[in-house]
Amino acid sequence: MKNEAKLQNLSDFENKSLLIVDDDNPFRERLARAMEKKRI
Secondary structure (H helix, E strand, C coil): CCCCCCCCCHHHCCCCCCCCCCCCHHHHHHHHHHHHHCCC
16 A cells, blocks of 8 residues: 555654634634643
């Protein structure tokens, strides 16, 4: 299988940015807060 994606860890990247796009404001804000807490 030549098209297999190689999984990488977030720590492998220098830029740890995440763009969250959703039209449900409460969900988007809750997800953003959760991701901030998980920041490495």
